Amino acid sequence: MSTPPLAPRVQAVSDSVFATLLAKHPLPDGPIHPLHVGDTWLAPPEGCGPDDAVLSDDPDASRYAPVPGLPSLRAAVAERLVRRTGVPTVPEEVVVTPGATGGLSAVVGALVPHGGEVLVPVPAWPLFAGGVRVQGAVPVSVPWLAVDGPEAAVEALSARATDRTVAVYVNTPGNPTGAVWSEETLDAVVALAASRGWWVISDEVYDGLVFDGRTTSVRARDPSRVVSAYSCSKGFGMAGYRVGWVVAPAPVARAVARMQTYGTYCASRPAQTAALRALGPAGDAWLVQARAAYEALGAEAADLLGVPRPEGSTFLFVDVADALGGEPLDVLLIDLLRQGVLVSPGTSFGPYPTHIRVCFTSAAPDVVREGVRRIAARIGRA
Amino acid sequence: MSTPPLAPRVQAVSDSVFATLLAKHPLPDGPIHPLHVGDTWLAPPEGCGPDDAVLSDDPDASRYAPVPGLPSLRAAVAERLVRRTGVPTVPEEVVVTPGATGGLSAVVGALVPHGGEVLVPVPAWPLFAGGVRVQGAVPVSVPWLAVDGPEAAVEALSARATDRTVAVYVNTPGNPTGAVWSEETLDAVVALAASRGWWVISDEVYDGLVFDGRTTSVRARDPSRVVSAYSCSKGFGMAGYRVGWVVAPAPVARAVARMQTYGTYCASRPAQTAALRALGPAGDAWLVQARAAYEALGAEAADLLGVPRPEGSTFLFVDVADALGGEPLDVLLIDLLRQGVLVSPGTSFGPYPTHIRVCFTSAAPDVVREGVRRIAARIGRA
CATH class of the missing domain: 3.90.1150.10 (Aspartate Aminotransferase, domain 1)
Incomplete structure (x- = not known):
């Protein structure tokens, strides 16, 4: 047959x-x-490049890393987040992932049931919607180009919400528009998610690449509800290494790690060592x-x-x-x-x-x- | 809320x-x-270790690799398979994955529908069954410790098959028993799959680690039906790098790559370069x-x-x-x-x-x- x-x-x-x-x-x-x-x-940053033999920092580079990442890297990520956002963060809330693509994939797997809906302001990075679809869930496009200010944002999201909505996707600064959401819009969107009982899946891969130097933390608004994905691909020019991280409430972080166990097991260990270096002054x-x-x-x-x-x-x-x-x-x-x-x-x-x-x-x-x-x-x- | x-x-x-x-x-x-x-x-093999600066082989190591892998590595894998198994293999049938864990996860995603069943001879590597479960599909355990010979194998699988069965999982030499399936048993299992219209998902991560030196190719029995996963983790002691490959009919390979696009995008590029070195004499x-x-x-x-x-x-x-x-x-x-x-x-x-x-x-x-x-x-x- x-x-x-x-x-x-x-x-x-x-x-x-x-x-x-x-x-x-x-x-x-x-x-x-x-x-x-x-x-x-x-x-990449100094010391993290192809000729830097970054592997030699870690004598066990060829062996498995723990699923949620090297403890030293998880700790460094937590410290960085505290420094940049003021939000108390512990290593147990951090999962090192194969880039934000891998991170968001595991987050969707952990949070969005088969048939569940995620509100996706568009235009949007296509791999997020695709990652929702391959889980048997539904990305619901929310036209966003003309959205101007918090009221319009709430109205646009509310118009597409159903009782199957479980999360809203936020990406600021965003791919493909380069737009940065205002503080007021972020306040309103996170408050709407709280009032409706949604997760907020925050794609922060362009964190640090806002040209006026602003740092905006979506997570600071509701650390119990916001799950953030970061990447060394954009933030440190290390796309080929495939390393990034997810920051989430500890039970969600555990669920993300559990999804990752069956996905890639762990991010490439030499890449994790390079990421640890990148989190330093370089x-x-x-x-x-x-x-x-x-x-x-x-x-x-x-x-x-x-x-x-x-x-x-x-x-x-x-x-x-x-x-x-x-x-x-x-x-x-x-x-x-x-x-x-x-x-x-x-x-x-x-x-x-x-x-x-x-x-x-x-x-x-x-x-x-x-x-x-x-x-x-x-x-x-x- | x-x-x-x-x-x-x-x-x-x-x-x-x-x-x-x-x-x-x-x-x-x-x-x-x-x-x-x-x-x-x-x-790892000579030239592939933590101190070998393997990254320097590839000036673009920090940039994205193509989703299905570096062309040079796909070609080297295809050549190796031809050499080891005699089965004609082209690079388009090879997808480089973050280890066999990542490969098998993408294979299950591409082949097993929500609610579909996969026959899993047990005892078995637990991450395969978990990887089936997180896709909303069902791993069906088939007691295998006492299975002795082709007739018993066919009987054991047939007893657990239903009209929702889409694939059978084969792992030889196997984790956790170390057992090597006989040629006759493999013939019978692949023939059964052909007669019932199932895929054969062949986990060959211990390829090369049969102590009497035998090479057994499951795929040689029916390249149109067998999807094989290999790993540098076991085969070359490079588990931490997260690199392996899937070999499948070209349309399946494309589907596996499509799943991978949303999973990790591509295997870590420096790891791919190390894998390419490992496929040489070292x-x-x-x-x-x-x-x-x-x-x-x-x-x-x-x-x-x-x-x-x-x-x-x-x-x-x-x-x-x-x-x-x-x-x-x-x-x-x-x-x-x-x-x-x-x-x-x-x-x-x-x-x-x-x-x-x-x-x-x-x-x-x-x-x-x-x-x-x-x-x-x-x-x-x-």
């Missing part, structure tokens, strides 16, 4: 729009401007330098593309409707691709068929600049 | 029996004999040396404990019923713990309340030997 079909949960998510496009339209010879991935051209110095460089590049790219300068993160989300002439976005994507410029389609982030997302940090500044210039020329803003 | 309950899927799995015990009964001062974990005292040399050392230690431990010598893997599964005097196994576990000896209870692997699992490679040989001696004394076989 033939094999059974693939499980519905994996059929509920699709391959990346971009990968599908690339399969049909090969890249040109010549320089490539890969502005479609969220990555950085910067090397990481702080990196962040100061990265923030300044990103802010300048973001402003430059925004000016070239004729959009407002980003408040944080590494992205611009640009409406290119007036350059499409009624044609589908794919035509523009393929045009750019032929020029070696890769950007993400708005449809990856929600119902945005006329937007593109541009990462202004994913390659060296000159490569980004030239890519952005080509986009600006193609959309008639040069 | 208070927060919602944890999701049923995470409530369906429990914390490790051992962790619960350790929380109540702290370890003594003095030497510890950690024979409860499946790990190795051996350093890894082959390591395996020859490890196999000889493990075989000698396994035989010595088996003789001390009065059980048959293991055929492969790194474990002995020992019935200690005659040493319990009617008392629960916990009494013996706590006695051993007070002597610094840690072993896993049989109940972690199935309905085996009078068994213990002993790993004879998880610490340096002298440490293992002394631990085994203490167990032998406690169970009256010294």
